[in-house]
Amino acid sequence: MGRVKVVHYLNQFFGQIGGEDKAGILPQLKEGPTPVGQLFEKESGDRFEVVRTIICGDNYAAEHLDEVEGIVLKWVEEIRPSLFLAGPAFGAGRYGMACGTMCRAVQQKLGVPALTAMHPNNPGVDSAAKEIYIIETGDSTLDMKRVVSKLVALSQKVLDKAPIGMPKEEGYLPRGVRVNVRVEKRGSKRAVEMLLKKLRGEPFETELPLPQFDKVVPAPPIRDLAKAVIALVTEGGIVPRGNPDRIEAHNASKYCKYSIRDLNDLTGGEYQTAHGGYDPVYANDDPDRVLPLDATRLLEKEGVFAKLYDYYYVTVGNVTAVASAARYGREIGERLLRDGVQGVILTST
Amino acid sequence: MNQLLLRKVRIQDVVFGEKTEVSDHVLRINQEDLVKYILEDRRLHSVAIKIARPGEKKRIIPVKDVLEPRAKLGGPLTTFPGFFDSAEPVGTGITYVLDGVAVVTCGRLVNFQEGLIDMSGPGAEFSLFSKKLNVVLVMEPKDNLGRYEHEEAVRVAGVKAASYLGLAGIAETFDVEILFPVATFSELEDSYRGLPKVIYVDMVIAQGLLHDNYIYGLNAQGTLPVLLSPTELMDGAIVSGNCAAPCHKNTTYHQQNNPIVEDLLAEDGKTLSFLGVIAMPVRTALLDKERTCTQVLKMARFLGARGAIVSEDGGGNPEADLMMLARLFEKDGIKTVLVTDEYAGRDGASQGLADVTPEADAIVTNGNGNQYVILPPVEETIGHLEAIDVITGGHTGSLRPDGFIEMEIAGIMGSTVEVGSENLKTIAV
Numbered sequence: 001m002g003r004v005k006v007v008h009y010l011n012q013f014f015g016q017i018g019g020e021d022k023a024g025i026l027p028q029l030k031e032g033p034t035p036v037g038q039l040f041e042k043e044s045g046d047r048f049e050v051v052r053t054i055i056c057g058d059n060y061a062a063e064h065l066d067e068v069e070g071i072v073l074k075w076v077e078e079i080r081p082s083l084f085l086a087g088p089a090f091g092a093g094r095y096g097m098a099c100g101t102m103c104r105a106v107q108q109k110l111g112v113p114a115l116t117a118m119h120p121n122n123p124g125v126d127s128a129a130k131e132i133y134i135i136e137t138g139d140s141t142l143d144m145k146r147v148v149s150k151l152v153a154l155s156q157k158v159l160d161k162a163p164i165g166m167p168k169e170e171g172y173l174p175r176g177v178r179v180n181v182r183v184e185k186r187g188s189k190r191a192v193e194m195l196l197k198k199l200r201g202e203p204f205e206t207e208l209p210l211p212q213f214d215k216v217v218p219a220p221p222i223r224d225l226a227k228a229v230i231a232l233v234t235e236g237g238i239v240p241r242g243n244p245d246r247i248e249a250h251n252a253s254k255y256c257k258y259s260i261r262d263l264n265d266l267t268g269g270e271y272q273t274a275h276g277g278y279d280p281v282y283a284n285d286d287p288d289r290v291l292p293l294d295a296t297r298l299l300e301k302e303g304v305f306a307k308l309y310d311y312y313y314v315t316v317g318n319v320t321a322v323a324s325a326a327r328y329g330r331e332i333g334e335r336l337l338r339d340g341v342q343g344v345i346l347t348s349t
Numbered sequence: 350m351n352q353l354l355l356r357k358v359r360i361q362d363v364v365f366g367e368k369t370e371v372s373d374h375v376l377r378i379n380q381e382d383l384v385k386y387i388l389e390d391r392r393l394h395s396v397a398i399k400i401a402r403p404g405e406k407k408r409i410i411p412v413k414d415v416l417e418p419r420a421k422l423g424g425p426l427t428t429f430p431g432f433f434d435s436a437e438p439v440g441t442g443i444t445y446v447l448d449g450v451a452v453v454t455c456g457r458l459v460n461f462q463e464g465l466i467d468m469s470g471p472g473a474e475f476s477l478f479s480k481k482l483n484v485v486l487v488m489e490p491k492d493n494l495g496r497y498e499h500e501e502a503v504r505v506a507g508v509k510a511a512s513y514l515g516l517a518g519i520a521e522t523f524d525v526e527i528l529f530p531v532a533t534f535s536e537l538e539d540s541y542r543g544l545p546k547v548i549y550v551d552m553v554i555a556q557g558l559l560h561d562n563y564i565y566g567l568n569a570q571g572t573l574p575v576l577l578s579p580t581e582l583m584d585g586a587i588v589s590g591n592c593a594a595p596c597h598k599n600t601t602y603h604q605q606n607n608p609i610v611e612d613l614l615a616e617d618g619k620t621l622s623f624l625g626v627i628a629m630p631v632r633t634a635l636l637d638k639e640r641t642c643t644q645v646l647k648m649a650r651f652l653g654a655r656g657a658i659v660s661e662d663g664g665g666n667p668e669a670d671l672m673m674l675a676r677l678f679e680k681d682g683i684k685t686v687l688v689t690d691e692y693a694g695r696d697g698a699s700q701g702l703a704d705v706t707p708e709a710d711a712i713v714t715n716g717n718g719n720q721y722v723i724l725p726p727v728e729e730t731i732g733h734l735e736a737i738d739v740i741t742g743g744h745t746g747s748l749r750p751d752g753f754i755e756m757e758i759a760g761i762m763g764s765t766v767e768v769g770s771e772n773l774k775t776i777a778v
Contacts, residue, residue: 188609
């Protein structure tokens with residue numbers, strides 16, 4: 001049986017090009033493995049052959065995710081490997097984002113199984129864990145040996161289409177997909193046991209961990225609305241027709257700012273939605289339904305508030321990673337504040 | 350100290366006979382007699398009695414409610430208080446149970462929320478009712494009967510049949526007798542001093558047609574939370590008229606055999622002191638939710654509860670009550686465990702609850718109702734198979750031309766029941 005061809009993605013540090021000073025390097029190719037790739041080969045009993053390694057600087061990848069993804073896809077496609085591995089990224093955030101993004105792209109667009117490894121808190125987990133297997137790591141490279149062993153073991157199972165065990169057994173991060181299983185004890189018994197542990201102050205494990213949302217404390221009301229500058233912001237994807245900045249239909253990688261100076265109304269001819277998460281017919285017919293410029297101009301004219309800010313901010317809030325959404329919100333808020341905006345009408349879909 | 354003696358007569362088969370009676374573990378039913386009794390209700394046009402045994406290739410659809418035949422020895426108390434001549438508090442005295450038998454109400458749809466029971470095959474894995482000797486009442490209403498009247502007629506018929514069959518067990522020697530002490534609070538305090546006091550909050554939906562429950566025969570829409578002793582549930586103090594979704598409606602049977610009550614009683618006096626049950630109506634409006642939740646907190650405080658188990662009924666808006674209660678209890682220092690199920694999507698990737706709160710850190714889930722199953726054709730359908738295309742969990746095309754059924758387990762009676770009678774749960778992978 002021939003060896004399994006593997007393409008491996010690494011950052012500049014593990015690619016042995018340099019540290020933070022080299023974080024801006026463009027993607028580059030190396031035929032054959034790096035020392036990390038050699039660990040994969042050895043762990044697989046030489047079943048794996050890392051035929052090509054792609055190395056990219058952390059900053060470059062973080063700032064040009066789309067472009068790097070395109071390059072990686074091209075370089076992987078040339079080889080037609082059976083497996084794509086990225087990382088391990090451990091706790092490194094930019095590196096983790098790149099590993100997650102590349103794995104997801106390779107697996108979805110080329111149909112090549114792709115796996116990576118990183119710390120559960122790495123933002124890369126948020127962006128890719130639903131679609132790919134991510135082996136759980138500690139936050140430092142000290143964990144390398146164990147991680148390589150888990151990553152290779154799970155990769156082989158994926159390649160062999162062998163049954164994949166539970167996250168804890170195989171060492172991967174739960175992908176957030178909930179499946180029904182039968183257990184020995186009925187629900188009521190489990191509830192009584194959980195309550196007894198809780199009453200005794202012993203550790204207990206909820207069967208349904210809930211998403212923990214940040215509490216956003218509402219800002220105090222605007223003291224004098226008649227003197228306030230108000231801005232329009234939406235996650236509903238209203239963009240100039242043609243979507244010139246290519247905001248993605250889901251999991252948007254950016255937000256944009258467009259001028260509405262001298263505009264009183266958004267028409268379907270000139271604006272559209274880029275959002276992939278709702279029926280677009282009504283928004284495309286009249287984009288004011290999502291970004292209510294017409295109504296806001298009327299209020300401005302009536303003097304309800306002083307002035308409508310000259311631009312609106314927009315992103316697509318559709319399966320968008322919470323980490324990205326939080327960053328967009330923070331940055332948009334900072335910019336509006338700097339420009340003297342006191343209030344925002346934030347529309348959602 | 351007061352007590353309830355629960356006498357179980359084990360039934361191994363159900364057949365039709367000349368007289369309604371139990372002998373040698375066989376329940377015989379005089380069909381004509383039972384039909385006549387049910388049809389005293391002039392709103393019903395017809396009723397056919399069918400028997401479905403475990404392992405038979407039979408499917409019951411659409412199912413409205415399931416009840417266990419139970420009756421009280423001597424007067425004046427009756428099981429299902431408030432449905433007959435007496436609404437006096439139950440939960441004491443002697444109650445007979447036909448163990449292994451269930452009454453299933455079936456017949457033309459009242460609305461979309463009724464479910465399915467398969468007696469064999471993959472569908473039977475999901476429901477304890479598939480393991481029962483089911484006496485099915487297939488009832489057809491008179492023409493032009495309104496939906497509310499239709500629902501009431503079939504609900505009351507189920508209660509009547511369960512009571513009628515239960516009475517047949519009284520003449521028979523019982524197989525098991527279980528004694529449940531019914532303590533006053535001062536007796537509890539004297540016996541179990543030092544053990545943490547625990548309350549069970551049994552949410553009951555009270556939201557309209559096929560979304561109502563009856564406490565002592567009274568529609569829970571009209572009540573504040575009610576304090577019950579655990580044994581009152583065993584005597585049928587709560588009757589379900591709720592079909593929120595078949596997978597997570599707590600049927601009358603689930604309430605009579607409430608497993609949270611059973612498992613708390615098993616620990617009572619050992620590791621905890623079980624204070625009792627608060628039946629909590631679940632309404633739709635926020636003001637109503639706040640009213641009932643704060644009343645429940647008030648009662649739990651009065652009773653000195655340190656721990657609570659709260660079970661949901663239905664899904665969606667009741668999760669607001671569930672989370673509100675977790676918040677109120679935990680802030681008041683009452684350690685709380687919630688018992689629920691999920692609608693996490695067919696792929697299991699969605700957030701499965703409609704509301705969450707950080708205080709809800711201890712949850713038991715009884716499974717994802719959206720799991721997709723394929724059920725093979727059966728030899729006999731009891732009821733109306735075509736209902737599958739419109740009931741919760743089914744969809745247009747659920748009944749395939751080859752006779753197989755494709756559906757979500759949401760349509761299977763009690764598959765993810767939120768009082769925790771089954772052993773299904775979800776895990777994240």
